[in-house]
Amino acid sequence: xxxxxxxxxxxxxxxxxxxxxxxxxxxxxxxxxxxxxxxxxxxxxxxxxxxxxxxxxxxxxxxxxxxxxxxxxxxxxxxxxxxxxxxxxxxxxxxxxxxxxxxxxxxxxxxxxxxxxxxxxxxxxxxxxxxxxxxxxxxxxxxxxxxxxxxxxxxxxxxxxxxxxxxxxxxxxxxxxxxxxxxxxxxxxxxxxxxxxxxxxxxxxxxxxxxxxxxxxxxxxxxxxxxxxxxxxxxxxxxxxxxxxxxxxxxxxxxxxxxxxxxxxxxxxxxxxxxxxxxxxxxxxxxxxxxxxxxxxxxxxxxxxxxxxxxxxxxxxxxxxxxxxxxxxxxxxxxxxxxxxxxxxxxxxxxxxxxxxx
Amino acid sequence: xxxxxxxxxxxxxxxxxxxxxxxxxxxxxxxxxxxxxxxxxxxxxxxxxxxxxxxxxxxxxxxxxxxxxxxxxxxxxxxxxxxxxxxxxxxxxxxxxxxxxxxxxxxxxxxxxxxxxxxxxxxxxxxxxxxxxxxxxxxxxxxxxxxxxxxxxxxxxxxxxxxxxxxxxxxxxxxxxxxxxxxxxxxxxxxxxxxxxxxxxxxxxxxxxxxxxxxxxxxxxxxxxxxxxxxxxxxxxxxxxxxxxxxxxxxxxxxxxxxxxxxxxxxxxxxxxxxxxxxxxxxxxxxxxxxxxxxxxxxxxxxxxxxxxxxxxxxxxxxxxxxxxxxxxxxxxxxxxxxxxxxxxxxxxxxxxxxxxx
Numbered sequence: 001x002x003x004x005x006x007x008x009x010x011x012x013x014x015x016x017x018x019x020x021x022x023x024x025x026x027x028x029x030x031x032x033x034x035x036x037x038x039x040x041x042x043x044x045x046x047x048x049x050x051x052x053x054x055x056x057x058x059x060x061x062x063x064x065x066x067x068x069x070x071x072x073x074x075x076x077x078x079x080x081x082x083x084x085x086x087x088x089x090x091x092x093x094x095x096x097x098x099x100x101x102x103x104x105x106x107x108x109x110x111x112x113x114x115x116x117x118x119x120x121x122x123x124x125x126x127x128x129x130x131x132x133x134x135x136x137x138x139x140x141x142x143x144x145x146x147x148x149x150x151x152x153x154x155x156x157x158x159x160x161x162x163x164x165x166x167x168x169x170x171x172x173x174x175x176x177x178x179x180x181x182x183x184x185x186x187x188x189x190x191x192x193x194x195x196x197x198x199x200x201x202x203x204x205x206x207x208x209x210x211x212x213x214x215x216x217x218x219x220x221x222x223x224x225x226x227x228x229x230x231x232x233x234x235x236x237x238x239x240x241x242x243x244x245x246x247x248x249x250x251x252x253x254x255x256x257x258x259x260x261x262x263x264x265x266x267x268x269x270x271x272x273x274x275x276x277x278x279x280x281x282x283x284x285x286x287x288x289x290x291x292x293x294x295x296x297x298x299x300x301x302x303x304x305x306x307x308x309x310x311x312x313x314x315x316x317x318x319x320x321x322x323x324x325x326x327x328x329x330x331x332x333x334x335x336x337x338x339x340x341x342x343x344x345x346x347x348x349x350x351x352x353x354x355x356x357x358x
Numbered sequence: 359x360x361x362x363x364x365x366x367x368x369x370x371x372x373x374x375x376x377x378x379x380x381x382x383x384x385x386x387x388x389x390x391x392x393x394x395x396x397x398x399x400x401x402x403x404x405x406x407x408x409x410x411x412x413x414x415x416x417x418x419x420x421x422x423x424x425x426x427x428x429x430x431x432x433x434x435x436x437x438x439x440x441x442x443x444x445x446x447x448x449x450x451x452x453x454x455x456x457x458x459x460x461x462x463x464x465x466x467x468x469x470x471x472x473x474x475x476x477x478x479x480x481x482x483x484x485x486x487x488x489x490x491x492x493x494x495x496x497x498x499x500x501x502x503x504x505x506x507x508x509x510x511x512x513x514x515x516x517x518x519x520x521x522x523x524x525x526x527x528x529x530x531x532x533x534x535x536x537x538x539x540x541x542x543x544x545x546x547x548x549x550x551x552x553x554x555x556x557x558x559x560x561x562x563x564x565x566x567x568x569x570x571x572x573x574x575x576x577x578x579x580x581x582x583x584x585x586x587x588x589x590x591x592x593x594x595x596x597x598x599x600x601x602x603x604x605x606x607x608x609x610x611x612x613x614x615x616x617x618x619x620x621x622x623x624x625x626x627x628x629x630x631x632x633x634x635x636x637x638x639x640x641x642x643x644x645x646x647x648x649x650x651x652x653x654x655x656x657x658x659x660x661x662x663x664x665x666x667x668x669x670x671x672x673x674x675x676x677x678x679x680x681x682x683x684x685x686x687x688x689x690x691x692x693x694x695x696x697x698x699x700x701x702x703x704x705x706x707x708x709x710x711x712x713x714x715x716x
Contacts, residue, residue: 090448090519157523160531161448165515173518176534 001207004112004122005043008210009034015212016108017307018229018322019205021296023279024104024131025063026071026309034109037077037116044112045121047097049203052123056194057093059084060101060127061114064135064152064174065184067278068248068255068311070106073184079155080110081117083188086151090161091191099197100126101138101190103205105309107131110186122206127190129202129327130296133254133278135174136167137339139329140190143200150174150189154181179253202327216305225305226320229298235324235353238283238290240264240302241272243317254278259299259313261321274299274321275346276310282346283321289351291323294330294339298322325356359565362470362480363401366568367392373570374466375665376587376680377563379654381637382462382489383421384429384667392467395435395474402470403479405455407561414552415451416481417442418459419472422493422510422532423542425636426606426613426669428464431542437513438468439475441546444509448519449549457555458484459496459548461563463667465489468544480564485548487560487685488654491612491636493532494525495697497687498548501558508532508547512539537611560685574663583663584678587656593682593711596641596648598622598660599630601675612636617657617671619679632657632679633704634668640704641679647709649681652688652697656680683714 001008013027013034038044052058061084063070088095098115100108103126115122127138135147147170153159160177164170170189178185192200215221215228222228230237241261248257256277263270267285275282280297283290291297299308302318329335331352337343340350359366371385371392396402410416419442421428446453456473458466461484473480485496493505505528511517518535522528528547536543550558573579573586580586584595599619606615614635621628625643633640638655641648649655657666660676687693689710695701698708 156527158527158531159521160535161519163517169514169516172538173516173535176538177518177531180530180534 001046001210003043003045006035006038009038009109009112011210011213012108012206013105013213014216015209016103017105017309018212018298018300019209019296020104020131020307020309021279021298022276022310023067023133024102024108025067025106027105029071029074030106030109033074033080034112037113041116041119044115046124046206047121049123049125049198049201052097052194052197054193054195056096056197058097058099058123058192058194058197059087059095059188060099060190061111061186061188062101062107063110063184064178064187066250066253066255067309068250069183071311073182075186076155077117079153079186080113083151083153083186084114084118086153086159086161087149087188087191090149090151095120097121097123099123099201100205102126102128102131103209104131108206108209123197123201124206125201125203126205127201129205131279132339135171135189138190139202139327140200141167141338142329142334145190145192145196145200147189150187152177152185152187154185175253183250183253221305226300226302226322229300229305230322230324233322233324234356235296235322237320238323239267239272239321241267241319243313243315243319245315246313255311261319277344278310280310281344282341282348289348292341292348292351294326294335295352296324296326298324323353325353359404359568361401361403364393364396367396367467367470369568369571370466370564371463371571372574373567374461375463375667376570376656376658377567377654378462378489378665378667379637379656380634380668381425381491382460382466383425383464385463387429387432388464388467391438392470395471399474399477402473404482404564405479407481407483407556407559410455410481410552410555412551412553414454414555416455416457416550416552416555417445417453417546418457418485418548419469419544419546420459420465421468421542422536422545424608424611424613425667426608427541429669431540433544434513435475437511437544438471441509441511441544442472442476444511444517444519445507445546445549448507448509453478455479455481457481457559458563460484460486460489461567462489466564466567481555481559482564483559483561484563485559487563489637490697493529493547496548497560497685498558499525499696500687500692503548503550503554503558505547508545510535510543510545512543533611541608541611579663584658584660584680587658587663588680588682591682592714593680595678596681597625597630597679599625599677601671601673601677603673604671613669619677635702636668638668639702640699640706647706650699650706650709652684652693653710654682654684656682681711683711
């Protein structure tokens with residue numbers, strides 16, 4: 001895939017929502033924003049991570065905030081490019097490439113919209129290989145790229161440029177500003193050169209999203225789309241179930257909560273739960289932990305295979321929980337400290353898929 | 359007064375704490391910071407507001423946050439100058455003068471420390487003629503000076519540059535960042551040229567503070583220092599009383615609460631209250647309102663005349679409440695809308711001293 005046009009947007013939206021593991025934003029909104037920008041400015045050129053020159057100036061762009069709010073507060077075209085503009089002006093550098101910080105229905109496609117608006121190529125990569133709720137939770141933190149200076153802009157014209165002593169402080173200050181801006185804001189951060197991008201990003205995320213999305217295309221998806229997705233991602237369908245309750249609260253700028261599932265098949269009669277904070281983080285069978293972050297826990301509609309984001313989860317959904325292995329760098333002690341269950345305040349040890357080649 | 363040396367620092371600290379109406383920070387801390395900077399860099403030249411050239415580049419500097427926290431978290435010398443440095447770099451301008459945004463024990467003297475650190479003259483003026491809790495509450499808002507771009511820096515090395523659509527949004531975003539930084543931060547905002555400063559600042563505030571401070575010098579203050587201060591400020595001693603209770607909470611970044619006073623003299627046997635939010639805002643005799651912001655409500659120690667800041671207020675203090683007229687621009691409908699009792703959520707109409715020449 002060398003460019004992103006309207007067809008690719010549809011496929012990426014579908015697939016990135018799977019990789020977003022419940023977070024990363026509503027794919028319908030991401031697709032609307034990217035399609036509008038492509039209709040105005042034409043398709044976006046995609047640069048493979050390996051082809052990025054050392055001296056490239058790469059600026060990721062994303063939406064920050066609670067997905068529950070994002071679905072009601074869609075950014076304007078102007079706002080999409082402005083975060084990059086503000087950061088570029090602050091850095092005094094000429095940006096050469098836009099990038100994705102995470103995979104997700106909105107956050108894989110906001111960068112497409114921004115790249116189209118700004119007339120720049122987009123890097124086929126992302127900072128996580130999935131979505132995570134907090135902004136320090138990227139592989140770039142492990143490879144020493146600073147989150148700041150970072151720009152936070154809202155739809156009203158307010159902006160902040162934040163510069164912090166570490167990436168956790170960037171999360172803290174940017175989160176508060178985002179909450180003030182109405183729980184949803186556009187950000188640009190982790191400015192880096194091409195060499196740093198090649199070291200710290202996950203290659204091929206947009207292509208992967210598009211290929212997952214292709215599996216789920218209406219007419220292509222077979223009887224059991226979840227199994228097809230699981231096989232494609234090297235994972236497995238851990239659970240088939242029905243959603244029977246969703247406890248949900250939007251606090252400290254996140255969509256937090258727990259979904260309660262009634263198991264089917266091998267889990268028939270079992271009470272399963274999924275704890276989420278924007279993303280699905282811990283999957284349990286009663287007290288027994290089946291899977292945790294940083295592995296991917298994707299809730300797919302059992303019939304269509306469509307990813308269900310945490311803000312869409314509701315009673316009656318028939319879901320298949322696909323568990324897929326995360327990028328191997330997340331499985332190191334440093335990676336687990338940054339994005340394992342303890343990083344989210346859960347008492348559990350990380351439970352990761354076994355037999356995954358590193 | 360053409361310069362601020364160590365003697366002037368002591369007098370300003372004493373007098374600015376009176377003008378701070380309970381807020382603006384602890385004068386002891388302000389004096390420590392200014393004296394340390396003057397000992398290292400020498401006295402600070404004071405520029406009368408009227409002598410400021412049109413093309414001057416004036417940057418106010420202040421501490422933002424809850425005074426209850428400031429007394430335990432004194433900024434470093436490095437932090438004092440850094441807010442101005444960050445804003446200067448962002449603006450790409452060469453700053454010619456430092457200024458005070460409000461009168462108060464810390465916020466009249468932090469600019470002295472900053473001016474000494476930066477080797478710049480200080481303007482003999484301030485933005486309010488008193489202290490107020492929120493950053494849009496300056497006469498500059500009425501004369502059309504933007505609060506942003508503004509810099510917020512902490513002692514750890516974190517900073518944010520905020521740019522907002524109006525001055526109220528600047529308060530909102532900067533307050534959240536300040537809370538994250540530990541409820542106390544150094545700020546620089548309201549960058550303006552000399553002409554705008556002459557239009558929007560209150561002239562002579564530092565000289566006035568020094569002259570009030572001189573009245574209160576040990577050995578100079580007579581039997582009734584509060585009456586001497588009231589006469590000097592064109593006000594009156596409204597109440598003599600003893601503090602019998604202080605209800606206090608540090609919420610949303612402010613020191614809020616109510617002091618309960620037991621009246622003496624003409625108010626003997628009466629229960630008086632002072633509502634505060636960093637500053638003293640409403641003085642009541644039972645349900646009867648005696649005085650409100652924007653007029654100055656200064657609680658002075660009856661014996662020494664020393665101003666008592668809201669965070670120092672405690673059971674047993676014998677106090678004299680001096681009410682003094684605010685700058686006449688605060689008495690306009692626009693001024694009252696910005697800083698009258700309703701602006702702080704109190705249900706009362708403004709009650710202002712009568713017979714004050716405008």
